Amino acid sequence: MNHFPESWGRPRNDIYGVYNPSFLQTTGPKAHTQSPAVTGTSVIAVKFNGGVAIAADNLASYGSLARFTDVKRLRTFGDSAVVGFGGDVSDMQYIDRLLGSIDIKENYSAHGNLLNAKNLHTYLSKVFYKRRSEFNPLWNHVLVAGFDGNGQPFLSSADLLGTTYSAPHLATGFGAHLAVPILRRLFPEEKPIEEISKEQAVAALKECIKVLWYRDARSLDSYSIAVISKDGIEVKQDEKLEAQSWAFAESIKGYGAQTV
Amino acid sequence: MFRNNYDNDAVTFSPQGRIFQVEYAQEAVKQGSVVVGLVNKTHVVLVGLKRNAEELSSYQRKIIEIDSHMGVAIAGLASDARVLSNFMKQQSLGSRMTYGRPIPVERIVSQISDRAQLNTQQYGRRPYGVGLLVAGVDESGPHLFDFQPSGMTYEMSACAIGARSQMARTYLERNLDKFADSSRDELITHGLRALKETLSQDKELTVDNTSVGVVGLAPEGSKGRIESFKLYDGQIIAPLLEALEQTESGETREGEMEVDS
Numbered sequence: 057m058n059h060f061p062e063s064w065g066r067p068r069n070d071i072y073g074v075y076n077p078s079f080l081q082t083t084g085p086k087a088h089t090q091s092p093a094v095t096g097t098s099v100i101a102v103k104f105n106g107g108v109a110i111a112a113d114n115l116a117s118y119g120s121l122a123r124f125t126d127v128k129r130l131r132t133f134g135d136s137a138v139v140g141f142g143g144d145v146s147d148m149q150y151i152d153r154l155l156g157s158i159d160i161k162e163n164y165s166a167h168g169n170l171l172n173a174k175n176l177h178t179y180l181s182k183v184f185y186k187r188r189s190e191f192n193p194l195w196n197h198v199l200v201a202g203f204d205g206n207g208q209p210f211l212s213s214a215d216l217l218g219t220t221y222s223a224p225h226l227a228t229g230f231g232a233h234l235a236v237p238i239l240r241r242l243f244p245e246e247k248p249i250e251e252i253s254k255e256q257a258v259a260a261l262k263e264c265i266k267v268l269w270y271r272d273a274r275s276l277d278s279y280s281i282a283v284i285s286k287d288g289i290e291v292k293q294d295e296k297l298e299a300q301s302w303a304f305a306e307s308i309k310g311y312g313a314q315t316v
Numbered sequence: 317m318f319r320n321n322y323d324n325d326a327v328t329f330s331p332q333g334r335i336f337q338v339e340y341a342q343e344a345v346k347q348g349s350v351v352v353g354l355v356n357k358t359h360v361v362l363v364g365l366k367r368n369a370e371e372l373s374s375y376q377r378k379i380i381e382i383d384s385h386m387g388v389a390i391a392g393l394a395s396d397a398r399v400l401s402n403f404m405k406q407q408s409l410g411s412r413m414t415y416g417r418p419i420p421v422e423r424i425v426s427q428i429s430d431r432a433q434l435n436t437q438q439y440g441r442r443p444y445g446v447g448l449l450v451a452g453v454d455e456s457g458p459h460l461f462d463f464q465p466s467g468m469t470y471e472m473s474a475c476a477i478g479a480r481s482q483m484a485r486t487y488l489e490r491n492l493d494k495f496a497d498s499s500r501d502e503l504i505t506h507g508l509r510a511l512k513e514t515l516s517q518d519k520e521l522t523v524d525n526t527s528v529g530v531v532g533l534a535p536e537g538s539k540g541r542i543e544s545f546k547l548y549d550g551q552i553i554a555p556l557l558e559a560l561e562q563t564e565s566g567e568t569r570e571g572e573m574e575v576d577s
Contacts, residue, residue, distance in 0.1 A: 165422050167456040171415060178416035205417070205541070 092144035092195040094118050096129045097274045098231030099140035100264050101199045102239060103209045103224045103249045104257035107285035108201035110138050110211075111261040113268070114294070115276035116145045122276065130280045132289050133159060137173035137202030138282045139180070142228035143216065144195035151194060154183065173202025173210045173284075177220070185218025193217070197228040202284050209249065209284075224249050227264070230272040235264035254283060266297050270304070326436050326443055337443060338436050341465035344445035348391035350478035351378055352510045353449035353460045354488065359500045359532030359543075360451035360458045362389040363507035365478075365514070366525045379529040383408040384544040385418040386452030387529045391478030392465075393445035400428055400444060418542075421452035421459040425469050433467030447477045453531055453542050476510060484510040501559065504528055508560045523554050 058064070066075055094116050101110035116124035129141045129148065133155055141148040158179070162169040171179075177200040187194045197215040204210040212222035225239040242260050243252055261281060268275045277297040283290045322328055323336030330336060351364040364378030376394055381387045382404045390397035404424055411419035428448070435441045448463040449472075462475045474492060476484035487510040495506060507528065512521055519525075528548040534540050548556055 164426070165420060167420070167422070170420060170455045171417070175415040175417045179414055182414050 089192050092147075094123060094145040095195075095274070096127065096142055096145055096148065096229075097272060098227055098229040098235060098268055099129065099142045099197075099199045100227040100231045100235045100239070100261055100268075101140065101201050101211050101225065102243065102252070102257040102260055103211050104252040104254050105250045106209065107254060107283060108138075108209050108211050109254065109257040109261055109281065109283045110140050110199060110201045111265055111279055111281040112140050112142070113265060113276040113279040115274065115278075117274045120273070122274075125276060125278065128280055128293055130282050130291065130293075131155065132282070132291060133173075133176055133202075134162075134169040134171060135288060136284060137171075137176050137200065138284055138289060138291075139176065140199040140201070140228075142197040142199075147194040147196050151180070151183070151196065151198075172205055173200050174204040174212075176200055176202070177210070177212045177214060181214040181218050181220045184214055184216055188217050199226050199228060201282070207286075230274070231264065231268055234268055234271055238264055238267060254285065258283060262297075266300065269297055269300075270302075325439060326441060327439050335436060338466050341443035341445050342447075345392040345447035345465065345477055346479060346481075348393075348446070348478045349376075349378065350476060350481045350484060350511065350514045351389035351391050351449055352474075352476040352481075352484050352488070352507050353389060353451055353462075353472065354474040354495055354503060354507055354510070355451075355458050355460045355472075356495050356498050356500075356503050358458060358535075359503055359530060360453065360460050361500075361503045361507045362387060362449055362451050362529040363504075363511045364389050364527045364529075365511055365521075366527060368525075375524060377527075379527045379547055379549075381529070381545045381547055382424075382452075383412075383418060385454065385531060385542050386421060386424070386450065387531060387545045387547070388451070389449040389529065391447045391449075391481075396444045396446040397448065400431075400446065400448065403431070404428060418454060420454040420456070421450060421461065422454075422471075424452075425450050425461045425463060428463060429467045429469045432463070432465060436467060449475055449477065451529065451531060452545075453533055458532055474510075476514075480514040480516075483513040487513045500530065500532060504530065504556055505560050505563055508556065509564075512560070521557055521560070523551055523557065526553055526557065528553060528556055 096116055099112040101108060112129040114126055115122055116127040127145060131139045131152055133139060159169055162171055180198060184194055193216045195216050199213050201211050211226055212220060213226050214220050225243060227235040239260060265279050269277045279295050280293045281295055322330035326335060326337035349365045349367045353362045362379050366375035366378050368375045379387055379389045380401045388401055407424055407427055408419050411417060432444050435443045443465040445465060450461040450463060452459055460472045462470045462472050474488040474495060491506060531545040532543045534543045
């Protein structure tokens with residue numbers, strides 16, 4: 057047996073020819089922190105009258121392998137904010153620890169945790185921006201849902217570059233392509249969020265999760281959903297997609313071995 | 317010759333369990349001119365008596381704005397107060413930068429008290445020779461804190477520190493029950509009256525030697541949530557002093573009427 061680790065698990069030279077060693081970086085800076093390894097896909101969220109609903113599936117993929125199927129990507133903070141994580145799962149866990157220590161420090165105060173979702177979003181965007189400026193980014197795209205300082209529903213996004221934006225409905229990852237158009241059709245720009253009920257928002261998220269399950273190959277049919285309202289946060293972590301219908305799959309043409 | 321062996325540094329206990337350097341630092345607070353602070357349900361007021369080192373010099377600043385939601389009044393070594401207030405300004409700005417929120421008053425007070433406590437436990441350091449009254453508003457309403465060189469902080473409903481402050485405290489204690497439901501202007505007047513109590517016979521409150529700082533929650537229906545810290549100094553304090561005079565003359569007249577009837 058060849059005892060050089062770089063030879064292990066590679067095609068045999070005598071059959072496939074010599075492996076191009078330039079692919080094996082033996083010098084240069086560490087680069088493994090500059091790309092994600094285990095990743096979560098979409099997070100989607102909608103504002104409604106008096107709150108925000110947010111959902112994400114429970115999958116953590118290792119490349120295209122559906123590696124972990126019970127990863128909860130929604131994290132509550134205090135009693136009225138939820139962060140949904142897309143992107144690298146280990147970086148998510150790191151941020152989770154950061155938020156844990158902030159929560160503890162904040163609770164030293166006699167008045168408890170007074171940081172609202174807007175404060176939390178500002179903080180996260182600064183963390184992301186600092187890390188990307190060190191060329192050591194936290195490979196995430198997060199949605200922060202909750203309330204702002206005036207008690208209005210708050211929903212905003214922050215990504216690995218520290219870029220931020222907000223909208224009445226948002227999605228990260230593949231959802232930005234697949235879910236946002238659906239949400240825009242259901243809740244057009246002209247429609248004020250006061251006219252959107254909690255039930256409508258939750259139904260829309262479930263619909264989007266289903267479409268993502270149909271069409272995003274890195275998604276899962278088990279998901280978590282959180283509803284943030286004045287009454288607090290209601291999180292469900294092991295939801296299953298209901299009423300699936302794959303009939304449409306028959307009509308999909310134009311890939312694989314099919315001859316159209 | 318008598319010599320106290322236990323006051324050479326701030327880290328040694330005396331056999332009686334005292335730390336003399338800390339006690340001496342607290343004496344420095346008593347040398348400073350008096351400052352008074354008081355709270356009602358919506359506002360915090362700081363009132364200070366300024367001293368000038370000599371006739372030709374300016375008056376020492378007693379009240380410093382830290383941020384738009386917070387200010388401090390100082391008694392003791394002004395240069396130590398400057399170190400502390402600069403630190404508070406930095407922390408305050410840092411909170412606005414990273415969280416986008418004004419720092420909670422209790423948070424920043426515990427930060428300065430941590431710093432002050434460190435000075436009482438590390439060799440070669442000395443305690444701050446200054447006492448602060450920290451006034452501010454946050455999510456949980458208006459707050460007044462008393463900070464001492466020992467690192468102790470107390471949340472107060474009214475407080476006075478500095479030279480002859482006992483007279484002011486007596487006034488505050490006698491009138492404490494009136495503060496909570498008083499208006500903003502009444503609270504200022506109470507503060508000024510407490511300050512006036514401390515004056516020696518030949519002194520009086522003037523536009524030169526008095527400063528007032530006010531911060532509070534904005535009245536219902538206004539644009540922002542807080543009424544930003546406002547420092548009344550120099551000529552703009554004149555109306556407040558007039559209001560004080562009016563209430564006092566009003567009271568003596570009432571008093572006279574009582575005697576008459």
